[in-house]
Amino acid sequence: MIEIYAHRGSSGSYPENTMIAFREAERAGADGIEFDVQMSKDDELVVIHDEKVNRTTNGKGWVREHTLKELKQLNAGVKTKRHESIPTFEEVLAWAQDSALKLNIELKTGLIPYAGIEEKLVEYIHRYGLSDRVIVSSFNHYSVEKIHKINPELETAILFMEALFEPWKYAKSIGASGLHGYWKIATPELIHDAHAAGMAFRPFTVNRNA
Numbered sequence: 226m227i228e229i230y231a232h233r234g235s236s237g238s239y240p241e242n243t244m245i246a247f248r249e250a251e252r253a254g255a256d257g258i259e260f261d262v263q264m265s266k267d268d269e270l271v272v273i274h275d276e277k278v279n280r281t282t283n284g285k286g287w288v289r290e291h292t293l294k295e296l297k298q299l300n301a302g303v304k305t306k307r308h309e310s311i312p313t314f315e316e317v318l319a320w321a322q323d324s325a326l327k328l329n330i331e332l333k334t335g336l337i338p339y340a341g342i343e344e345k346l347v348e349y350i351h352r353y354g355l356s357d358r359v360i361v362s363s364f365n366h367y368s369v370e371k372i373h374k375i376n377p378e379l380e381t382a383i384l385f386m387e388a389l390f391e392p393w394k395y396a397k398s399i400g401a402s403g404l405h406g407y408w409k410i411a412t413p414e415l416i417h418d419a420h421a422a423g424m425a426f427r428p429f430t431v432n433r434n435a
Contacts, residue, residue: 228256230329232430233274240302241281242272243309247317250326257327257358259429262314262346264339269293270314270346273301276336282311289337314346318353328355329405329427331384332363332372343371347379362405373400382427386410393422405429 234246235253242260250258261274266289278284278291282299291299293313302309321328334342350359361372362382369381382403383396388410396404403425406415411428419426 228327228427229254230257230259230327230427231255232259234258234260240305240307240309242274242312243301244312244316244320245302245307245309247312247320251324255326257329259329259331260317261331261333262342263288263333263337264342264345265293265296266290267292268341268345270342270349271296272312272314272317274333276333278311287337289339314349315353318349318355321355321358322353327358327360329360329362332361332365332368334363334365334368338365338367343368343375347372347375350379351376360403362403366399366401369401370399382425384429388415391418393419393424396424397422403427 231250233241234243235249236246239246239249247258260272262270263273265271273281273288275281277287278299282301283303284299296311299311300308301311332342350356356379360380360382362384363369364384366383369383372379372381377400380403381401382405383401384405386407392404404419405427408428408430416426
């Protein structure tokens with residue numbers, strides 16, 4: 226079965242990783258949303274893609290150098306005429322409780338290994354009762370393995386850009402149950418073999434039909 230996840234929400238029409246982009250994705254009929262989680266200076270989980278705020282807001286500097294209060298004062302809709310705030314992870318989960326959307330959560334720990342982010346993430350997912358609708362992925366496979374060790378029942382997936390030999394075997398070795406590969410390496414053979422091995426394959430980012 227093919228499912229459609231809105232990448233950073235409906236980011237083609239609205240500012241990426243904002244609540245309005247997530248609401249629009251739901252309205253448009255997406256099966257789920259994909260979004261990115263990092264940590265503020267005061268250890269709050271926030272939803273933003275880049276490790277720096279420069280590209281997507283009117284601010285400058287590293288996410289980790291800003292407190293939540295400071296991040297909330299930035300405009301994440303800077304490329305539009307509207308003002309949108311950077312959501313907290315908790316805000317997104319609270320909103321998602323009343324929807325049927327699946328949540329593909331990317332932990333942005335590839336460049337900055339935020340201490341304790343995996344534990345906090347799992348804690349919030351349980352607090353809002355969304356364990357059965359969540360997939361946690363990361364390019365940092367140490368984070369993927371850690372999430373699995375904290376809670377083996379959560380679905381996890383490895384993100385990767387290059388072709389890997391039998392990636393389902395490697396993924397299973399760290400407890401992952403899904404493969405999130407760059408769409409250009411997602412050959413029919415790779416997808417078929419992954420499914421035959423009992424593993425989901427979700428290519429990113431597909432913006433049009435082949």
